[in-house]
Amino acid sequence: MTSPQTTTGPGRLLTPFNLVAGIIVVFGMIITILRFTGGLASVTNLSDDNPWGLWIGFDLLVGVALAAGGYVTSAAVYIFGLKRFHAAVRPAILTGFLGYALVVLALHYDVGRPWRLPYPFVVSAGTTSLLFEVAACVALYLTVLFIEFSPAALEWLGLKRARHLVTRLTLVLTILGVVLSTLHQSSLGALFLIVPAKLHPLWYTPYLPIYFFITSTIAGLSMVICESALSHRYFHGKMDAAHLSGNRDLTLGFGKAASWVLLGYFVIKVIGIAADNQWHYLGTGFGAWYLVELLGFVALPAFMYAVGVREKNITIIRWTAAWTVLGIVVNRFNVCLVAFNWHLPAEQRYFPHWMEIGISVFIVTLGILVFRFIVTRMPILHAHPDYDAH
Amino acid sequence: MDNIHTLQEFMLHTKNIIYILILLALAAFPLFWRFLNGRDKE
Numbered sequence: 343m344t345s346p347q348t349t350t351g352p353g354r355l356l357t358p359f360n361l362v363a364g365i366i367v368v369f370g371m372i373i374t375i376l377r378f379t380g381g382l383a384s385v386t387n388l389s390d391d392n393p394w395g396l397w398i399g400f401d402l403l404v405g406v407a408l409a410a411g412g413y414v415t416s417a418a419v420y421i422f423g424l425k426r427f428h429a430a431v432r433p434a435i436l437t438g439f440l441g442y443a444l445v446v447l448a449l450h451y452d453v454g455r456p457w458r459l460p461y462p463f464v465v466s467a468g469t470t471s472l473l474f475e476v477a478a479c480v481a482l483y484l485t486v487l488f489i490e491f492s493p494a495a496l497e498w499l500g501l502k503r504a505r506h507l508v509t510r511l512t513l514v515l516t517i518l519g520v521v522l523s524t525l526h527q528s529s530l531g532a533l534f535l536i537v538p539a540k541l542h543p544l545w546y547t548p549y550l551p552i553y554f555f556i557t558s559t560i561a562g563l564s565m566v567i568c569e570s571a572l573s574h575r576y577f578h579g580k581m582d583a584a585h586l587s588g589n590r591d592l593t594l595g596f597g598k599a600a601s602w603v604l605l606g607y608f609v610i611k612v613i614g615i616a617a618d619n620q621w622h623y624l625g626t627g628f629g630a631w632y633l634v635e636l637l638g639f640v641a642l643p644a645f646m647y648a649v650g651v652r653e654k655n656i657t658i659i660r661w662t663a664a665w666t667v668l669g670i671v672v673n674r675f676n677v678c679l680v681a682f683n684w685h686l687p688a689e690q691r692y693f694p695h696w697m698e699i700g701i702s703v704f705i706v707t708l709g710i711l712v713f714r715f716i717v718t719r720m721p722i723l724h725a726h727p728d729y730d731a732h
Numbered sequence: 733m734d735n736i737h738t739l740q741e742f743m744l745h746t747k748n749i750i751y752i753l754i755l756l757a758l759a760a761f762p763l764f765w766r767f768l769n770g771r772d773k774e
C-alpha cells in the first residue's frame with residue numbers, strides 16, 4: 343500500500359509556480375486597492391448598457407457552474423450509492439467549497455456597494471426576485487459546503503468529537519446540497535429570462551433555466567475528471583492507495599455519465615431551436631458562432647467522451663473533460679457577454695478592461711493557492727490514519 | 733415561415749418538427765448506447 347506524505351516539509355519557496363503566483367497576487371492586491379478606493383469606473387468598462395461584465399460572466403456564472411462537482415459527486419456516492427467513487431468526494435467538495443467562496447469574494451468586487459450584500463436577508467427581502475433566490479441559495483449552499491468540508495479540517499486539527507458529529511449529517515447535507523444546487527444553478531439561467539430584447543434569440547429561450555442546470559452537471563462531472571487528473575499529476579505523493587487505484591474507474595465512470603448528459607443536452611438544445619422556430623438565425627454570423635458552441639463544445643465532447651469510454655482511453659477522456667470545461671466557459675460568456683446586447687453598435691458593446699481580467703486571474707490564482715495549501719496538509723487525497731474513510 | 737399567420741399554425745409547424753427530432757433522438761440513443769458499451773464484452 344502506498345502511504346501518503348501526511349506532513350509537509352519546508353520545500354523550495356522560489357519555484358516558477360510560486361514566482362508567477364506571487365506576481366499575480368501582488369498585482370491583484372494593487373488592483374483591489376484601486377477598485378475599493380476609486381470605485382468600479384476606475385478599473386472596469388462597465389456601464390449602464392453593460393452592468394454585468396467579466397466578473398459576473400466568468401467569476402460568478404462560470405465559477406458556480408464549475409463548482410458543481412461537489413453536489414454531483416456527493417449525490418452519486420451518498421444518494422445513488424456509487425460507493426466506488428467515495429475517494430473523489432472530498433476533493434470535489436473542497437473544489438466546490440473554494441469555488442463558491444471565490445464567487446462570493448468576486449461579488450464583493452462587482453457589486454457597487456458590497457457592504458449591502460446581506461441586505462436581502464436582514465433589511466429588504468425581495469422574495470419575488472430571482473436574485474433573492476440565487477443569493478439565498480448561494481449563501482446556504484456555501485454554508486452546506488463548509489460543513490461538508492469540515493470533517494477533513496477537524497481530522498487535521500484532531501477534534502474527534504466534532505468530526506463525529508458532523509459526519510452524522512452527511513446524508514442530510516448531501517440532500518440539501520442537491521436541492522439548493524438545483525434551485526440556484528437553474529435560477530442563474532432564469533435571470534436572463536428578463537431580457538428577451540437584449541439576448542440574441544438563439545441563446546434566449548424559455549428553456550434557459552433547464553440548460554443552465556444540465557450544463558452545471560456536465561461542468562461538475564468534467565471538473566471532477568480534470569481535478570483528479572491534475573491532483574494525480576501534482577499531488578501524487580499525497581494520495582493513498584484508494585485514491586490512486588480508484589482514479590481510472592472514476593474517470594471512466596464520470597466520462598460515461600458526461601457523454602450521456604452531453605448527448606441529452608445536445609438533443610434538447612436542437613429541440614429548443616425548433617420550439618422557437620429560430621432556424622433562420624443559424625445562417626447569420628451569430629448563428630455560425632452558435633453552431634461552434636453546439637457542435638464544437640457539446641456534440642464533439644459527447645462523441646469524444648464516448649470514444650474514450652469505449653476504448654478505455656483515460657487520456658482522451660481527460661482532454662475531453664478539459665475541452666468541456668472550456669465549453670462551459672464559452673457558453674456562459676455567450677449568454678452573459680457575447681450574445682448580450684447583440685443589437686448594439688460595436689462601439690457600445692462591452693469588452694473587459696485589462697484590470698477586470700487581472701482580478702479574475704487573481705481570484706483563480708487565490709483558489710489554486712488555497713487548494714494547494716489544504717491538500718498538502720489535510721486528509722483530502724488520503725484517508726486520515728485514525729479514521730475509516732467510509 | 734411565410735405560411736404562418738396564426739399561433740395555431742406556428743404551434744403545428746414547430747411541434748411537427750419537434751416530433752420528428754424526438755423520433756430521431758429515440759433512434760439515436762440505443763445506437764449511442766451500443767457504441768459506448770460496444771467493447772465491454774471483448
